[in-house]
Amino acid sequence: MAERFEIRLAGSGGQGLILAGIILAEAAGIYDGKFVCQTQSYGPEARGGASKADVVISDEEIDYPKSIRPDVLLAMNQKSLDLYLRDLKPDGVLLVDATLVSEIPDHHRVFAIPFTELARDRIGKAMTANIVALAALCQLTGAVSLEGLEAAVLARVPRGTAELNRAALAAGVEAARRVQEETAHLPAGGGEDET
């Protein structure tokens, strides 16, 4: 992992991205033993229904906790994608919810997975889309270990939902593995033609 690894989780309010940010931060900080800062910003713009959580993970103490140039952007709806794509590093990983994002940009490290559809149809609860997405994000980027993620998820979700959330994690990992296999023939990201 790079010295400083920045992740932005964005979508509409109600998609559970604040909770997702906390889970990711706890997975990295408490279970993986990294330094982590997790920030949410709210302001007049938040009333428009946009929600974002930034997580910065580092091997060293973190001085500036806001995400400046994310290494990973998870966009759970079209609006948040349109808003934050410009901040993503050129060789950063873009992960979008294909259920809710219709215009997927031409980015060389984009992964489109129907998180909401998987959560609704496979898990039976659309509101677990955030957990499905977190699992896929960790599988695709290695941001935190899958063991740390599972421990952090189970520590934060309501009692009685452990099995549901384990299933959501498994669905996210499986979907990510599938897109990894599909794109394995493509050149790896961070190509020289990006400068």
Place this chain on the structure above:
Amino acid sequence: MAERFEIRLAGSGGQGLILAGIILAEAAGIYDGKFVCQTQSYGPEARGGASKADVVISDEEIDYPKSIRPDVLLAMNQKSLDLYLRDLKPDGVLLVDATLVSEIPDHHRVFAIPFTELARDRIGKAMTANIVALAALCQLTGAVSLEGLEAAVLARVPRGTAELNRAALAAGVEAARRVQEETAHLPAGGGEDET
């Protein structure tokens, strides 16, 4: 309110201070229309069971989201008080859980309220101590409106716990009013003898 108002919520993991920070930030940002940043930091020290959430509230966009010199410190246990008291502004408000903090320091704006005892005995659920404390904090400092706080609490807590949490808010406001009356004969904080 000052241009930049910083609040630190600290205690042990499991006291619900991360959630409290999110609720406070959403109350200020979404309901009161302020700019807010809410940060948690985790690191190797977090495994010792200390938990802290910083909330910065401003009328203007916030550049640096970490709390540097809190205007308010809520210390829900002795360890977090010992750890963070030095950061508090000299004329800042110190709010401690008198149930769990035995050594209350000689600070001229200290308020000691038995949040955990109130939550356990009056509300019947010790885990609502974080909500009792938030209500007292807002009553004592005016950091966010009580209306905004209630709306943010009800939007975040589990379904079916609205009445419980309304009772926790009322208990916190009432306890804070009582200590305000008791200390009304004392000179107001931020005295000239502090420099």
